[in-house]
Amino acid sequence: MDDLILHEDPISGNCYKIRLVAAYLGLPIERRLYYIRKGETRTPEFLATVNANGRIPVLQIGDRFLPESSAACFYLADGSPLIPDDRFDRADMLRWMFFEQYHHEPNVATLRFWLAYLGKDRLSAAQAASLPAKRAAGEAALALMDAHLAGRDFFVGGTLSLADIALYAYTHVAGEGGFDLDRWPAIRAWLARVAVMPGYIPMNS
Amino acid sequence: MDDLILHEDPISGNCYKIRLVAAYLGLPIERRLYYIRKGETRTPEFLATVNANGRIPVLQIGDRFLPESSAACFYLADGSPLIPDDRFDRADMLRWMFFEQYHHEPNVATLRFWLAYLGKDRLSAAQAASLPAKRAAGEAALALMDAHLAGRDFFVGGTLSLADIALYAYTHVAGEGGFDLDRWPAIRAWLARVAVMPGYIPMNS
Structure with a gap:
């Protein structure tokens, strides 16, 4: 490469x-x-x-x-075990990656950036007006993930895939955006599972 | 299948x-x-x-x-010519598909839905406040596409791929959201190219 x-x-x-x-x-x-x-x-x-x-x-x-x-x-x-061999699972992995970018990141990551980095007092009027909708949409995304993870170890096919990594990144710091992860126990168990996979590095490394 | x-x-x-x-x-x-x-x-x-x-x-x-x-x-x-064989091109196709869902659809498609279907008078206060930012972001996405398409027939690798199809869907009806496609001649030429590919069907079919 x-x-x-x-x-x-x-x-x-x-x-x-x-x-x-x-x-x-x-x-x-x-x-x-x-x-x-x-x-x-x-x-x-x-x-x-x-x-x-x-x-x-x-x-x-x-x-x-x-x-x-x-x-x-x-x-x-591409070509590694992080992308499933099975055709449906491969598309389902992408399904969660697109879910992340459309339903999760614009809410969970944006609130983290606004509240923990930019500062609530420095939001524009339009940003401040969108905050309640982003809070609700972020909670809905987390609730959907939690329901999917109940009884599953990983998002797709029983093993770690790009779907887990894509969703892990902003979910594990969702608390910085004011989301209370204690509400979603299946998410917390899954976060712990991802963080002990061989090769894992923390965000601040 | x-x-x-x-x-x-x-x-x-x-x-x-x-x-x-x-x-x-x-x-x-x-x-x-x-x-x-x-x-x-x-x-x-x-x-x-x-x-x-x-x-x-x-x-x-x-x-x-x-x-x-x-x-x-x-x-x-999956496995068809609509997904490039080349590893970089395959990822680059996904790059434009993620671009579409993150930078294009939430602006170009949302303004079309709000203005052509929901009606401007029926927007919430938060939606109305976000309209100028969505207009600017939609125009930026279209300008970026136009610059990329200048001198190219398709988004990735010289042939039709999922990147073109993903971006075609809401771009060809962007006028319904108040975007003036006459400003972006490379987009207009590319839209015409996609619409004559064998198998093409119009949106209202």
């Missing part, structure tokens, strides 16, 4: 997903740090070379750049 | 994506219609059997249910 470079911000769970996949697979990955809050992903150089969308993470593979955390995870894990 | 049933609402571009993939591949697919605006995807029966998340589309494969439009597209196209 070509040299791997992760363009990232250490506070981002989307970046952590990629580092976690690389760690489980034992793939070395170089890290280039940017601070979103300082605008470092919106400079003309970043937009011209790394990602015209002005966002991290971006996985650099040799001289090619791959934005979107879930796509980067898929690239790293 | 097991019998395929699509649980859908005809006005949804997310549902159309799946029908379009099936049409390109020549796969027969039965349709079960639900009307989102009448609450038909939130009934106890729907939640218990089709999707606990209360949303369509859901692709039923035999007696198994697969929510999330992009995952359903991947299931149908």
Whole structure:
């Protein structure tokens, strides 16, 4: 495989997903740090070379750049046991990864960023107005995960897959966004299961 | 392949994506219609059997249910030319599919639903407050697509892939959400290219 470079911000769970996949697979990955809050992903150089969308993470593979955390995870894990062999399970893994980006991250991760990093007093009027809906949608996503995990060890097919890693990243720090994980015992048991898999690294590593 | 049933609402571009993939591949697919605006995807029966998340589309494969439009597209196209053989291109296809669900659909599709179906006067205060940000984010997504398509026939690898189908669905009706596609000539040329591919079916078919 070509040299791997992760363009990232250490506070981002989307970046952590990629580092976690690389760690489980034992793939070395170089890290280039940017601070979103300082605008470092919106400079003309970043937009011209790394990602015209002005966002991290971006996985650099040799001289090619791959934005979107879930796509980067898929690239790293392609052909590995982190992606199920079974056709339905493979699609079902993607189902949970799309669920994460559509129903979970915009609520659970956004509230974490707003409350723990940006600060509630610094929200725009539109952001503040959307807070109750994001709280409800985040709780609904967590409740759905908890119901699915009751009686299951992992999201798909009985073993760790990219679906677990994608959902782990922001779920395990959901408390920073004001979500009380004690309400969802199956989630708590699953978080503990993911965190003892061989190769696991914590978010702040 | 097991019998395929699509649980859908005809006005949804997310549902159309799946029908379009099936049409390109020549796969027969039965349709079960639900009307989102009448609450038909939130009934106890729907939640218990089709999707606990209360949303369509859901692709039923035999007696198994697969929510999330992009995952359903991947299931149908797995092993077909709509998914690139090359490892980077395959991940890059997913990159555009995740881009669509994160940066495009919540803005371009949501404004279409709000303005063309729900009606601007019926928006909640929070929805109305978010409208300018959604307009700007939708325009940014379209501008990024236009810049990427300049000099390219399709999003990934020079041929039609799921990336094109995922992005086509709501882009070709973006005008219904007040987006002026005349501003993005590379998008218009690409839309015309997708619409003449063998097997193409229109959204209202």
